[in-house]
Amino acid sequence: MIPVTKTFLPPLEEYTAQVSRAFQNEWLTNRGELVLELESKLKTYLGVSNILIMNNGTIPIQIAVKLLGGGGEIITTPFSYVATTSSIVWENCTPVFVDIDPVHLTIDETKIEAAITSRTTCILATHVYGNPCNVEVIGDIAKRHNLKVIYDAAHCFGVKYKGRSIFEYGDISTCSFHATKVFQTGEGGAAFCEDEELRKRIFYSHNFGHNGPLDFHGLGINGKISELQAAMGLAVYPYMDKIFSGRKRAVDQYNSSLDFKVLQTMALRDGTDWNFSYYPIILDTESIMLRLETALKENGIVPRRYFYPALNTINYIQQAGNTPIAADIASRILCLPLYADLGESDCDRICDIISKILQ
Numbered sequence: 001m002i003p004v005t006k007t008f009l010p011p012l013e014e015y016t017a018q019v020s021r022a023f024q025n026e027w028l029t030n031r032g033e034l035v036l037e038l039e040s041k042l043k044t045y046l047g048v049s050n051i052l053i054m055n056n057g058t059i060p061i062q063i064a065v066k067l068l069g070g071g072g073e074i075i076t077t078p079f080s081y082v083a084t085t086s087s088i089v090w091e092n093c094t095p096v097f098v099d100i101d102p103v104h105l106t107i108d109e110t111k112i113e114a115a116i117t118s119r120t121t122c123i124l125a126t127h128v129y130g131n132p133c134n135v136e137v138i139g140d141i142a143k144r145h146n147l148k149v150i151y152d153a154a155h156c157f158g159v160k161y162k163g164r165s166i167f168e169y170g171d172i173s174t175c176s177f178h179a180t181k182v183f184q185t186g187e188g189g190a191a192f193c194e195d196e197e198l199r200k201r202i203f204y205s206h207n208f209g210h211n212g213p214l215d216f217h218g219l220g221i222n223g224k225i226s227e228l229q230a231a232m233g234l235a236v237y238p239y240m241d242k243i244f245s246g247r248k249r250a251v252d253q254y255n256s257s258l259d260f261k262v263l264q265t266m267a268l269r270d271g272t273d274w275n276f277s278y279y280p281i282i283l284d285t286e287s288i289m290l291r292l293e294t295a296l297k298e299n300g301i302v303p304r305r306y307f308y309p310a311l312n313t314i315n316y317i318q319q320a321g322n323t324p325i326a327a328d329i330a331s332r333i334l335c336l337p338l339y340a341d342l343g344e345s346d347c348d349r350i351c352d353i354i355s356k357i358l359q
């Protein structure tokens, strides 16, 4: 079977060597030695000025929405993983859906201003598949209307935009280290924030609000990552260059083998140093896409309908807005298998099946 993604696992003895450090320390959580070391390594690797790693990639989004959303309306994209929308609703804010740009698949920045009302507090946009939103225009709109910007950058480990880590854009940016993501700690994630005051509030928020054992700075939740998760991160980390080059090889092969007259992929925004995180293909119609999905599955290849359905169609959403492009693209997009050791012959087989079905 060829799955859509495969978790990169380090050699078991390298993982157990990291885990045994936690045993020696007799210390399993509350920002121990392994968590601090992983943060410091990732900070250097990503070229960021700050990082706070957490227990998954959803908690930092919820904390960001809690701190910046103020119970108001949050302008967001319908084309993302459900955690983007659910975090808004979970924190008692109202998602206001704006359509996507059909070329980059990120929120259409030209449609944001029309969605702003007196209740709008934030923009929460996703750099979907690691493709950056138009961060310059979004930043200008936010400044003009006094809004905060949160980026769900769950897919963006290693992505740079105009030479800078994509995590440095927006008021708060988040990442996921879930087992299916490019860099993984089993479950894990991070928040990035340039503003020192806000960064402190994120820090307190992820640890019950504790400011020392007896003092509380404010309301908090438990977003702490454990030493055991950090052990996985420390064991995976030395392989990042290998992971990226393996993924790049497969992406290059798809790019040169697929026929872009019969299907489309996303266009990367100019200035992007991408991380080869997903390979979406957009077919002409939903029925062609379904026919292709069936043919791939019959051959033991499992693509995924990332991201379907559009998030504004979920049953707890009251105001779906008008997002025909997201609805259309979500209905006919498919992500092809992509992981570090996806072999050349497997890629060949996938491309052959695609060309047979689409000819």
Ligand SMILES: *Cc1c(COP(=O)(O)O)cnc(C)c1O
Residues within 6 Å of the ligand: 056, 057, 058, 059, 080, 081, 083, 084, 126, 152, 154, 155, 175, 176, 177, 178, 187, 188, 189
């Ligand atoms: C994976 C993902 C998340 C959630 O991350 P977890 O680590 O699984 O909690 C959020 N947003 C997007 C776009 C994702 O793909």
